[in-house]
Amino acid sequence: DAGVIQSPRHEVTEMGQEVTLRCKPISGHNSLFWYRQTMMRGLELLIYFNNNVPIDDSGMPEDRFSAKMPNASFSTLKIQPSEPRDSAVYFCASSPVTGGTQETQYFGPGTRLLVL
């Protein structure tokens, strides 16, 4: 079975440009998560969807960041305008909803974003 798919794997852009990151979760998984990883802040949750509905977006840094999940098999994370401090690895993860705490999140390969 295919795991979580993310595209692009690498993105280099200039400050001020719009960046769109894409994610296809594992088929049948009801929950989708966007994380950001930096050396300074480690792994931080940006936003979490359950059945395509945003549940917790408290980690979204500011209005420049937006995320959508138009259907169960696709999500986007958009940064507009991008800034150098947005440079990071962005992970998408998905998990089944089984109830309780054993809802293992499976991560995609990540998108390495560099904003110049």
Place this chain on the structure above:
Amino acid sequence: AQKITQTQPGMFVQEKEAVTLDCTYDTSDPSYGLFWYKQPSSGEMIFLIYQGSYDQQNATEGRYSLNFQKARKSANLVISASQLGDSAMYFCAMRGTSSNTGKLIFGQGTTLQVKP
């Protein structure tokens, strides 16, 4: 507030020996789950093992086992018979149930290097 602490920034182990990576946690949730992930230099996040707070036995998955001491709030990962391919960053994470968001809280990670 929930918190994960990994106090070992870096660890060395000789090939074929066992190694323990420390993880302590703090939560007021009566039910929670603990996870370990491996991040090799290629960057992907690989799920290794899960322990539920009410599980009677320590979790095991192949060469990975979790030394769960609930009273001490610790969930140390034990890797037996280390292999060169085990060299990676290891993250401990926790999911509680009080917020019902599915959010994983990650520690800062421990870098493990296996020496030949």
